[in-house]
Amino acid sequence: MSFTLATWNINSVRLREPIVLKLLEEEAPDVLCLQECKSPVEKIPLEGFAALGYTHMVARGQKGYNGVAILSRIPMVEAESFDFAELGHARHIAGQLENGVTVHNFYVPAGGDVPDREVNEKFGQKLDYLSDMRDHFRREKPSKSILVGDLNIAPREDDVWSHKKLLKVVSHTPIEVEALGDVQDAAGWVDITRQDIPEGQLYSWWSYRARDWDVADKGRRLDHVWATSDISNAGHGSRVVRDARGWEKPSDHAPVFATFDL
Template sequence: MPFTLATWNINSVRLRESLVRDLLTQTGVDVLCLQECKSPVEKIPSFADLGYGHAVARGQKGYNGVAILSKLPLEEVGAHDHVALGHARHVAARLENGVTIHNYYVPAGGDVPDRAQNEKFGQKLDYLTAMRDDFRANRPERAILVGDLNIAPREDDVWSHKQLLKVVSHTPVEVAHLAETQEAGSWIDVTRADIPEGQLYSWWSYRSPDWDAADKGRRLDHVWATPDIANAAHSSRILRHVRGWEKPSDHAPVLATFDL
């Protein structure tokens, strides 16, 4: 049975509950994975009245936080606290068809791409290394990985490859770490498998006075799948217009449909 999945860094689920409701109503996605919920689990709004009666989450007050909302029955299968940061950055759930969904919020890494000068950048690299090691030790099967991975890996995933080479989220060391993580699980980038060519962004900075016209975006949000189910994925898209909603997140939702 086909199901459509979306991933979205919501930048406070309580502040933007109405936007989540609008997205769910307008798209009817079966599963929505949220990052940066910025809420304890018990205070994350319920969307059961819209048909999303199943949910798993990890939360923190005012910081981080991940949640999976679903129309389809699912069971929680754990969460990692990579590098023992004490952050709510991962939760996983399994659908009745045996597909496991991993929802990740990788550390942003601060502003300076140097672990000697910036502890947060070191934490980001170490987090990715821990993800890599986990996938090597526990080879994923029938799995989907989504989330704000905070790295735009390809040259056409950013508005200017040359100008962003020394900017956190597109530096060569981050791209290399993400590539190792992806390779460790044999993950396939579903979005780029569907849309192989051209500029593609899912994030536009709040700092830009006219984000749409300037279009200085980056593709930080990803949908990956293991090889045994990747061929079932199709209809990938990024809902750019959502970035233009009133009081929006700086991220746009990324969607894909799986015939499983």
């Protein structure tokens, strides 16, 4: 079984329903993982998605904030959901596909503007969330699993437009990069995107603040596709649909794709 998966921080699934439908029509992933849905589950606009064949969904919702959902053309059942760091936020959902693959969809806290937990509670929450993720995957080693989402960290020097200028900017600080690395090491997660595209600048997020995001190109790779080592060799075809950042009323993130032959 071959299937294509995409992850996208949509920044309000109801507000941006038209571009979700556009992506589903034009790119047709088998599985689409959305973050920052900003909607209770019962208000996610399923009718249009179902009309395109996406009749399966697992989700956790929250009015106005957070929220994660997995849409699928492949039969899928809910596997689990965790409230890491006990924040009371809808930031994780996992679904199991009919081939036995579990897909974890995460929206890691952004962490605010100041990379110091002593003066910025949100940064502390982010680090605690990552610590809980690490501890969970150490305790319960996953297999045949894919982890995707807006992890809100660009770990590599070529995952940001300027390593030197962003070293003290939340999302690329050494403490965050180390914390994300600990999550990855806890279960031997393989970064599928960088397995496929090992070299060169690669971004999935461009700030709304940029007057012309495309020309300035001051991006960061905040959105990730990982897989457990037992299926990582089955991953290929990774790409960022950069054009989606320029669609009408866009998210500030672009979708990231990968295909798995399992």
